Amino acid sequence: MEFVNYLGQENxxxxxxLLVRTGALMVFFPFFNHMQIPMTIKATLSFMLTLYLFPLATPPANLDLDGINVQYLILEALxxxxxxxxxxxxxxxxxGAVQLAGEQISMIMGFSMATVIDPQSGINAPLISNILNLIVLLAFLLFDGHHLVLYFLAYGLEYIPLGGFYPExxxxxxxSQGMVNLFLYGFIISFPIxxxxxxxDLIFGMLMKTMPQFNLLVVGFPxxxxxxxxxLMxxxxxxxxxxxxxxxxxxxxLPSLFF
Structure with a gap:
């Protein structure tokens, strides 16, 4: 009976x-949105995180128990x-910066046609881009980036009220600066190659001028x-x-931007 009383409208x-916020973690955040993780695992993890973080959550500040309707819940969920x-x-x-660098490297190596399915995004990506993406994903896990994301989620409940976020x-x-850095660092990473x-290519061009019998397709590309x-190594x-x-x-x- 005590559990039934606990299931009030406010709770x-x-x-x-809170379930929508943890669900957004599984949809938009790196590693958690990996396509190789089954949807049932993502849903279960989101539900378990909601149960774990529920004692830290506070009801929305403008919550009106007498006037709750579907439109209100939709806006708060959005x-x-x-x-x-x-x-x-x-x-x-x-x-994205690393993936862009991988695409440029693949194109200059002649691997732009050798595309495979990116296991993280589920779209076709060049081979080198896929390799670099998996390497940096391992680096993300190595410095506990996934734990920092979960810490941000738990710490944000104190400063970002449920349903009260608006992009400033x-x-x-x-x-916008991140988009600029995407192209900038993508070029910086791929620049040595x-x-x-x-x-x-300049050396091969000079060789073909001095040695017409030089076969660029057989010798140059390897x-x-x-x-x-x-x-790259x-x-x-x-x-x-x-x-x-x-x-x-x-x-x-992130804390200074969102808190």
Whole structure:
């Protein structure tokens, strides 16, 4: 009987909005939205997180128990989805920089036609882009990025009321700067391979002028691929370091943006 009394309108609405917030975590946040994780596992984890975080949650400030309707719940749920979308986009922009670098490297190596299904997004992506994406995802787990995301979710219940989020101007400015960094760091990561392969193209061009019998398709492309792989292995630690620095910067900026 005590449990039935606990299921009042206020607690039900609070639990529903908290469930939407944790569900947005499984939809928009990196690692948690991985396509290889079954939907049943995501739903179960979202429900368990809701049960765990429910004692920390407070009811919406403008909650009117006598006037609750479907429109009110829809607007509050959209606010929670918007919160997950904004945070998820800021985090995924860092992954996007590495993916963009992988696409540029694949194109310069001649692997642009060799596309495979990206297990994280479920779309076709070049081979090198897929490899780099999986490596930085492992780096994200290595420095406990998934735990920091869960900590942000739990800590945010104290400062972001359920159903009370609205994207402010500073968040939009930060997202715009993140889009600029996506292209900037994507080019910076791929620049060593792009520069060396361009130099090899110049050398091959001079060889073809001096030695017309030089077969570029038979000799040139394997050499370019070998150079690109050697340079990629040499700068792989730097790529992970750049990704870790950018991701930690975003994670550290989240409290000041949203709280």
């Amino acid at each position: 039900v609405v609070t639990f529903f909005l 606010s929670e989805l918007m919160l997950g979308l904004c945070v998820g986009v800021l985090l995924m922009l860092v992954f 101007q500073n968040i939009l400015k930060y997202a 792009l520069a060396l392969t361009l130099m090899s 050499i370019k691929i070998t150079i690109a792989f050697v340079v 040499a700068i792989l630690a730097v790529i992970v370091k750049v990704f870790t620095t950018l991701m930690m910067r975003v994670l550290n900026d």
